[in-house]
Amino acid sequence: MKNIMSMSLKGLIAAIVFFFFLLPVFLAAGQDRPLPAGKLGQTIALGREISLNTAKHPMSKQYVGNVLNCSSCHLKNGTDLKTLTYIGVATAYPAYSPREDAVITLADRIAYCFMRSMNGIEPPADSTLVTAIAAYITWLSEGAAIKMNPAAPLGPNAMKRININPQTVDIENGKKVYQAQCASCHGDDGQGVKAIQFPEASPGGCTPLWGVNSFNKGAGMYKLQTAASFIKSSMPYGAAVLSEKDAVDVAAYINSKDRPDFDIKKHDIKKHLPNPAPRAKVSN
Ligand code: HEC
Ligand code: HEC
Numbered sequence: 001m002k003n004i005m006s007m008s009l010k011g012l013i014a015a016i017v018f019f020f021f022l023l024p025v026f027l028a029a030g031q032d033r034p035l036p037a038g039k040l041g042q043t044i045a046l047g048r049e050i051s052l053n054t055a056k057h058p059m060s061k062q063y064v065g066n067v068l069n070c071s072s073c074h075l076k077n078g079t080d081l082k083t084l085t086y087i088g089v090a091t092a093y094p095a096y097s098p099r100e101d102a103v104i105t106l107a108d109r110i111a112y113c114f115m116r117s118m119n120g121i122e123p124p125a126d127s128t129l130v131t132a133i134a135a136y137i138t139w140l141s142e143g144a145a146i147k148m149n150p151a152a153p154l155g156p157n158a159m160k161r162i163n164i165n166p167q168t169v170d171i172e173n174g175k176k177v178y179q180a181q182c183a184s185c186h187g188d189d190g191q192g193v194k195a196i197q198f199p200e201a202s203p204g205g206c207t208p209l210w211g212v213n214s215f216n217k218g219a220g221m222y223k224l225q226t227a228a229s230f231i232k233s234s235m236p237y238g239a240a241v242l243s244e245k246d247a248v249d250v251a252a253y254i255n256s257k258d259r260p261d262f263d264i265k266k267h268d269i270k271k272h273l274p275n276p277a278p279r280a281k282v283s284n
Helices: 002-032 038-052 105-113 128-140 171-181 224-233 242-253
Strands: 095-097 102-104
Touching: 102 105, 102 242, 105 128, 171 242, 224 242
Parallel strands: none
Antiparallel strands: 095 102
C-alpha cells in the first residue's frame, strides 16, 4: 500500500513538473524542433519567413502599408512567451471577437493584423500567404490543448495586462520617458533608427513608433492598455525596466502623435463588422 501511494505521489509530482515546468519549456523551444516533412514543413517555413520579413517578402509586401514586420510586435517571431506570443494561439480559434461581434478564424485574425497593425489591406483568407502564416502559428501551438475562447480572440498565453487609470495619465512625463528610454533606438522623431539592428530582432532595424510608416488607429497597439502592457513587458528592448506608470505615460505619448487613420469602408471584409460596409474589390 505504502509503495503504491509513494509511486502515485511520484507520478503526481512528475506530472506537475511536466505540465508546469517542462511543457512550457518544450513549447517555448518549439521553434527549434525539426519541421514536419514535405509540403507542410515547407509551408511552415514560408510562414515563419513571411512573419519575420513581412514588409519586404515578395509574397506579403503588397499587403503591407508601413515598414513593420509581424515580428516587430510578435517578438522573436512570436516565440517570446511574455510578449504577444504565437505559442498556443491556434488552440483558441475559431474564437469569439467582441470587436466584430462574430466568431472569427485564425485566417481572419491574421488578415486583421494586416489591415490594422501593418496599415495595409487584407490578403485573401484562402491565399498561400495566410495559410503559411497560419501553419507557422499552428506549428508553434502544437502540443498545447485546445482552449476555445468565448470572450476574446486571444490564446492561452495572452499578454499580461497592466491596469490603467485614465485620470492619472501624464503625457508630459511620457515625453520625458520617451527621450530617456526610447529615442536612442526609435529616434528623436519617432521614425526608428534603421542602423540599429539586433540579431534576434526582425530585419529593418529599429521601427517607427508614429507617422505614416507606423501602425494605424485601428491597431491593437493604438489602445492605451495594450501598448502600455507591451511596453511594460518588453521595452526598452532587452531591458524592460519601466514602472507601470512610466509605461502607461510613454504609451499615451506615442499614441498622441500622428499616425494613419483606419477606415473600415476601404476594406474588403465579409464578416468583419456586424453591418459590413459595401465590398470593394481587392486584387490578389
Ligand atoms: C504594431 C504591432 C503589431 C504588428 C506589426 C502585428 N501585430 Fe498581431 N497583434 C498585435 C496586438 C497588439 C494583438 C492583440 C493581442 C492582445 O491584445 O493581447 C495582436 C494579435 C494577433 C493575433 C491573435 C493573437 C491571439 O492571442 O489570439 C495574431 C494571430 C496576430 N496578431 C498575427 C499577426 C500577424 C500574422 C502579423 C503580420 C501580418 C501581425 N500580427 C502584426 C500587434 C501587432
Ligand atoms: C535598444 C533599442 C530599443 C529601445 C531603447 C527601445 N526599443 Fe522598442 N523596439 C526595438 C526593436 C529592435 C523593436 C522591434 C523588434 C523586432 O523587430 O524583433 C522594437 C519594437 C517596439 C514596438 C513595436 C513595433 C512598433 O514599431 O510599433 C514598440 C511599440 C516599441 N518598440 C516601443 C518602445 C518604447 C515605448 C520604448 C521606450 C520605453 C522602446 N521601444 C525602447 C528596440 C528598442
